[in-house]
Amino acid sequence: MKLLEREKEIISNELQDIVDEYQSKPENLIPILQKVQDKLGYLPLPAMEKIAQALHIPAVDVFGPATFYNQFRLNPPGEHQVKVCMGTACYMAGGSIAMESFERRLNIKEGETSPDRKYSLERVACVGCCTMAPVVVVDDEVEGSVTPTRVDGIMLSFEASDGEKKQEQVEGPEKEQREELEKEEKSEPEKKEGE
Amino acid sequence: MNSASIGDFYAEIKSKADAKVDALKEKPVVWIGTATCGKAAGAMEVKEAFEEAIKNSGLDAEVKEVGCMGYCYAEPLVIISKPGFPDICYGYLDEGLANRLVEDFLMNDDPCFEYALVALETNDYFPTFSDFPRGVYEEKIILEHCGFIDPGDIDHYIAREGYASLAKTLRMQPEEVIREMKDSKLRGRGGAGFPTGVKWETCSMAAGEPKYVICNGDEGDPGAFMDRNILESNPHQVIEGMIICAYAVGASRGYLYIRAEYPQAILRVKQAIQQAREKGLLGDSIMGSGFNFDLEIFQGSGAFVCGEETALLSSMEGKMGIPQQRPPHPAVSGLRGKPTVLNNVKTLCYVPPIIRKGADWFKSTGTPESPGTAVFSLVGKVNCTGLVEVPMGTTLRNVIFDVGEGIPEEKGFRAVQIGGPSGGCLPESALDIPIDFDSLQEAGAIMGSGGLVVMDEDDCMVAVARYFLEFTQHESCGKCTFCRLGTRQMLDLLTKITKGEGELSHLEILRELAEDIKGGSLCNLGKTAPNPVLTTLRYFKDEYEAHINKRTCPAKMCPDLIVYYIAPEKCSKLCNVCVGSCPTEAVYTREDGLKAIDQEKCVKCNNCLKTCPPEYNAVVKLSPPELLKEKEGNLS
Numbered sequence: 001m002k003l004l005e006r007e008k009e010i011i012s013n014e015l016q017d018i019v020d021e022y023q024s025k026p027e028n029l030i031p032i033l034q035k036v037q038d039k040l041g042y043l044p045l046p047a048m049e050k051i052a053q054a055l056h057i058p059a060v061d062v063f064g065p066a067t068f069y070n071q072f073r074l075n076p077p078g079e080h081q082v083k084v085c086m087g088t089a090c091y092m093a094g095g096s097i098a099m100e101s102f103e104r105r106l107n108i109k110e111g112e113t114s115p116d117r118k119y120s121l122e123r124v125a126c127v128g129c130c131t132m133a134p135v136v137v138v139d140d141e142v143e144g145s146v147t148p149t150r151v152d153g154i155m156l157s158f159e160a161s162d163g164e165k166k167q168e169q170v171e172g173p174e175k176e177q178r179e180e181l182e183k184e185e186k187s188e189p190e191k192k193e194g195e
Numbered sequence: 196m197n198s199a200s201i202g203d204f205y206a207e208i209k210s211k212a213d214a215k216v217d218a219l220k221e222k223p224v225v226w227i228g229t230a231t232c233g234k235a236a237g238a239m240e241v242k243e244a245f246e247e248a249i250k251n252s253g254l255d256a257e258v259k260e261v262g263c264m265g266y267c268y269a270e271p272l273v274i275i276s277k278p279g280f281p282d283i284c285y286g287y288l289d290e291g292l293a294n295r296l297v298e299d300f301l302m303n304d305d306p307c308f309e310y311a312l313v314a315l316e317t318n319d320y321f322p323t324f325s326d327f328p329r330g331v332y333e334e335k336i337i338l339e340h341c342g343f344i345d346p347g348d349i350d351h352y353i354a355r356e357g358y359a360s361l362a363k364t365l366r367m368q369p370e371e372v373i374r375e376m377k378d379s380k381l382r383g384r385g386g387a388g389f390p391t392g393v394k395w396e397t398c399s400m401a402a403g404e405p406k407y408v409i410c411n412g413d414e415g416d417p418g419a420f421m422d423r424n425i426l427e428s429n430p431h432q433v434i435e436g437m438i439i440c441a442y443a444v445g446a447s448r449g450y451l452y453i454r455a456e457y458p459q460a461i462l463r464v465k466q467a468i469q470q471a472r473e474k475g476l477l478g479d480s481i482m483g484s485g486f487n488f489d490l491e492i493f494q495g496s497g498a499f500v501c502g503e504e505t506a507l508l509s510s511m512e513g514k515m516g517i518p519q520q521r522p523p524h525p526a527v528s529g530l531r532g533k534p535t536v537l538n539n540v541k542t543l544c545y546v547p548p549i550i551r552k553g554a555d556w557f558k559s560t561g562t563p564e565s566p567g568t569a570v571f572s573l574v575g576k577v578n579c580t581g582l583v584e585v586p587m588g589t590t591l592r593n594v595i596f597d598v599g600e601g602i603p604e605e606k607g608f609r610a611v612q613i614g615g616p617s618g619g620c621l622p623e624s625a626l627d628i629p630i631d632f633d634s635l636q637e638a639g640a641i642m643g644s645g646g647l648v649v650m651d652e653d654d655c656m657v658a659v660a661r662y663f664l665e666f667t668q669h670e671s672c673g674k675c676t677f678c679r680l681g682t683r684q685m686l687d688l689l690t691k692i693t694k695g696e697g698e699l700s701h702l703e704i705l706r707e708l709a710e711d712i713k714g715g716s717l718c719n720l721g722k723t724a725p726n727p728v729l730t731t732l733r734y735f736k737d738e739y740e741a742h743i744n745k746r747t748c749p750a751k752m753c754p755d756l757i758v759y760y761i762a763p764e765k766c767s768k769l770c771n772v773c774v775g776s777c778p779t780e781a782v783y784t785r786e787d788g789l790k791a792i793d794q795e796k797c798v799k800c801n802n803c804l805k806t807c808p809p810e811y812n813a814v815v816k817l818s819p820p821e822l823l824k825e826k827e828g829n830l831s
Contacts, residue, residue: 029513030496034455061514068515068672069496071455087417088612088648089574091662097800101778104798124456125497125666126417129235130574131267131581142235148778148802 003044010039011047019054026055029065033072042073070125075113078120080158082106083137087126093133094147099123101151102136119158198366204482205362208474212350223256223277223301225249227288228270228342230263230427231459232420236270237289244293245273252302262428264342265582269312274343280306282315315343328597329579334560336568337544338584341428346463349470352431358476360547364439365484372443373399376546378554380566385411385502385539386614386643387719388565388632394536398526399444401534406446408437409530409537412453412460413507415499416615417666419646421570421582422540426453426460429544430467434490436543438481439550441488444536448489452507455494464492499616499670502644503718504529504537506672517672518718539644541570561587565631569642573599575649576606583647585630592626595649606651609750610735614643616663616670617723619730620656639730641723655752656735657742660727661689667724677715681708682724689728692739694755695746695819702739706732751816754799758820761803763789765813773803773814794823 003011018035022028032051037043043066052059066072084090084099099121103109106119113120129135132144138154146154225245229238245258266272269286275296276282283306285296292310299305306320314321324330344351352358364372377392398406410433414422426433437449453461468490471477479487493511501507501516504525510516511530529535545567549557558566565587574580577599585594591611595601602608610620619640621628628634632642650659668682685708688701709725716722732739741747748756761773761782768788776782781796782803790813792803804814817823 025513027513030510031494034494034496064515065496065510065513069498069510071496088615088646088662089418091417092575092648092650092654092659094801100798101800104778125415125499126420127231127235127456129232130418130420130572131232131270132235133574135235144235147805148800149776149806152778 003046007040007044008046011044011050014039015047015050016054019051024055026057026061029055029057029062030069033062033066037072041077042075044074044076073122075111076117076120078113079118080139081120081122081137082154083122083124083127084110085125085127085129085133085135085137086123087130087133089130090126090133090135095134097148098134098136098146098151101148105151105155201362201365201482201484204475205359208353208358212353215350216354219257219259220276221278223254223275225256225258225296226261226274226276226343226345227258228263228272229260230424231457232263232267232424233270233272234459238271240290241271241273241288241293244290245297248294248297249301252297254297254301256301259345260347261343262341262346263424263582265338265424265584266312266579267581268579272312272342274315275300275306277301280304281318281321283321284312284315285310286312328600329583332585332589332593332598333583334568334586335584336548336560337425337432337541337570338582339548340432341425341582344429346428346430347466349431349467349474352429353474356551357431357547358435360550361435361438361476362482364442364550365482365486369399369443369445372439372550375550375554376443379549379557380554380564381542381545381549381557382565382567382632383539384541384545384570384645386617386641388642391538391542394526394538395440395444397524398446398534398536401527403528403533405448406441406444406533407530407535408441408444408446408449409507409511409535410437410449410451410540410543411502411504411507411537412451412457412540413495413501414454414457414540414644415497415502415670416644416646418574418612418648419572419615419644421572421645423454423457423460424582425540425544426451426457427463430460430464431471432544432547433540434464434467434471434477436538436546437490438477438488439546440536440538440543442486444534446536447487448491450491450493450511450530452493452495452501452511455496461492461494468492498672499666500672500718500720503720506718507537508535515672517674518720520717541645562629562631564633569630569645571645571647573647573649575612575647576602576651576654577649578603587631588629590627590629591621591647594630594647595626599649602649602651606653609650609652609654610656610659610731612648612650612659612663612727613646614641614723614726615646616666617641617719617726618643618646619726620650620659620734621730622734625734639726639733641726653750653752655693655748655750656731656738657689657693657748658750658752660731661686661693663727664689664724667720671720671724675716675718675721677712678721678724681712681715682721684708685712685725685728692742693748693753695742695753697739697743699740699743701743702732702736746819746821748818751818753818756820757799757816757818758794758823759792759797759799759801759803760815760817760823760826761790761792762813762815765811766790767811767813770808770811772806772808776802776806778802 048062052062086095136143136146227242249256271288274284314323373396381391382388498516501510503518505519506516525535561567568584571583579600612620664686668686671678673679691697766789773782779796781793807814
């Protein structure tokens with residue numbers, strides 16, 4: 001997936017400051033990666049290369065931890081983020097059925113982002129709401145007892161809210177982002193590395 | 196160091212805190228549980244409703260946030276304290292009930308007993324905790340204050356004897372503190388059960404400066420959430436435990452390692468550290484004693500293996516979380532090569548009560564070899580899910596059937612999975628074992644972090660074993676060959692079995708692989724990863740054999756071994772729900788008006804079975820799939 005202009009700017013202007021904030025110590029790599037991911041939403045390759053340069057360590061020592069820990073994502077989050085819980089209780093209550101339904105409806109696989117960056121689908125380990133299993137976290141709202149019918153309902157509400165947004169939308173970064181994306185060729189969704 | 200001045204210091208902050216908390220007793224207060232579990236159930240909306248209603252009523256009442264009491268099944272929960280009434284707890288709150296409680300109880304003195312769950316103090320009108328089986332079996336040491344105090348206000352903790360143990364500790368010699376801990380026989384609650392006092396002693400005698408204390412809050416087990424809950428509901432008890440530990444071993448710096456997936460826990464702990472610093476309980480010369488210690492949070496990035504102490508330490512040094520060979524133990528050479536004590540959240544929580552009440556008091560609960568209590572997160576097919584604290588030595592039957600009030604819909608008990616992915620599945624026959632570290636090990640499971648997942652007759656044990664293995668296989672760090680490749684092989688075999696492609700010889704290979712992985716792995720992730728498979732093979736071998744010999748899933752759970760079928764004799768021609776519910780248009784109406792399923796299109800999502808009205812109950816699962824031909828053959 002190509003970088004957006006905004007992302008390129010952050011990488012070239014702000015990364016150095018973040019690394020400096022942690023005294024350029026390789027020991028602080030994980031807090032640095034966390035901060036960068038907070039800013040960008042994910043860890044694109046050029047960002048990781050830049051961090052390695054700033055810390056004076058080989059790039060592989062950044063890729064290693066970035067791919068090792070579950071928190072770090074290598075592809076951008078969608079406008080709508082769907083996280084399906086696969087904790088024990090949710091699995092027993094049909095978490096995989098919910099996952100499959102989203103995969104079918106969004107036409108992407110677990111861990112991917114749709115090419116228009118509109119949706120991303122992830123699996124998470126327990127979110128601690130085991131009593132409401134199976135649980136799906138949709139844009140930070142917890143949905144309990146999710147069946148394929150509920151999945152259809154969630155998708156409908158996305159479409160409805162996006163319809164409203166389009167009407168309200170004036171100039172703004174979001175519009176810019178969409179225009180930019182429209183210019184891009186449609187590429188296949190990238191697979192998350194290491195899976 | 197002047198012991199009288201420490202006493203004065205504590206007396207002063209205590210009297211201030213008491214005054215603040217006593218002032219709250221003068222007016223009605225609504226305490227609302229807003230830990231992550233409460234929020235997911237809608238606690239914030241309920242809180243707003245209370246605030247709005249109180250504002251409109253013109254009452255002088257307050258709404259305060261507390262953590263979680265552990266009664267997760269009844270969330271959102273509130274406790275209402277009103278002068279002249281016992282404190283009463285209400286469950287299953289929504290905006291409507293909030294308005295009603297303000298109007299009837301706060302304004303008009305009717306406590307609405309029909310919605311009350313339990314009263315917190317003995318009274319003449321309503322039962323208290325000790326009148327329910329749950330209250331009889333539970334004994335709370337570390338969850339004692341969770342859900343009853345405001346985690347965002349240090350004074351609420353101090354008013355309940357908080358930091359009294361610290362004041363006592365600072366007037367003791369470090370050796371006395373360690374002796375008390377050794378006497379108490381407290382065993383680490385992270386899972387392995389290593390004696391905490393011995394760990395502290397090793398660290399205190401090790402050479403090297405500075406020494407570190409780390410609290411392990413990297414709770415990665417799916418299905419366990421007690422550490423999150425404690426950090427969100429009562430962070431000060433953990434912090435107090437850490438300061439006491441630091442004093443005993445001579446550490447000057449501490450870290451709380453908390454998963455980044457727990458944003459609210461991180462927020463609460465940050466607040467707590469800040470407030471403790473302001474009170475002079477952290478930082479330079481704590482309580483004027485001349486002892487210096489400060490704390491920081493490190494956000495873990497989500498790797499199950501980082502629960503292992505050496506892996507946790509390498510992740511704090513900016514590397515991948517890969518375990519190291521022990522010895523040297525972290526107590527001798529840990530973070531940055533310095534002596535480091537690493538204790539679990541729960542272990543540290545036991546420290547203040549032990550110091551305050553003494554080792555003998557602690558040993559009076561539980562079993563001689565595992566004194567104290569055990570905290571479980573009770574989830575799965577059980578009526579009253581939530582957090583449970585019972586004395587060690589309580590049986591699983593008491594926990595599941597008395598505290599948890601049994602299995603919903605009167606279904607049969609199948610198994611209980613204890614200890615998360617490293618634990619095992621225990622059958623009915625193991626329910627009467629008194630739970631402690633050693634008895635569980637004998638049964639093939641482990642105490643682990645205390646996840647307790649109850650399964651009923653609809654859960655397939657082979658699929659469960661496969662689920663846990665998939666988890667550990669994914670989380671294996673890749674250092675040891677046996678763990679990296681062996682778990683992969685086991686997962687492939689189990690996948691074959693759940694697809695009906697298994698052979699009887701696979702069971703023997705599974706067992707061999709399991710033993711090899713246990714022997715050939717460095718850390719406990721690998722050593723325990725085969726446990727779910729070994730225990731299910733031991734207790735539920737017939738289910739494996741049914742999958743292999745008859746291509747049947749007895750619990751009708753494995754998608755490749757079942758088909759959905761609509762029984763024509765039960766189907767009502769007039770109802771169309773199943774057709775509408777099907778996401779792939781596999782359910783259709785036949786010429787005679789009955790419904791049927793196109794097996795080619797069916798994705799086995801269970802939706803038609805769920806939506807078929809109970810008066811018909813026409814959709815059934817068949818296993819093995821061959822039964823379908825038989826049924827359809829009969830028809831034509």
